[in-house]
Amino acid sequence: MYVCVCLAVTDKAVETAIEGGASDVDAVTKACRAGGDCGACHEMIEGMIATHCDARKKRLNVIAA
């Protein structure tokens, strides 16, 4: 699925950028170009970052428990 239609960037590419440490839209844009044009996808990218962070926190809580 395309997250960024302007630059034809898929959800897989954005996920890879986030897993690689991109923690805000600017970092995702630098990593895979998503969000580098009209900006309509920024909200979706922010949502993907938030989802990734929530999942990471849950994993850390499981490890700490």
Ligand code: FES
């Ligand atoms: S849809 Fe991503 S910059 Fe336009």
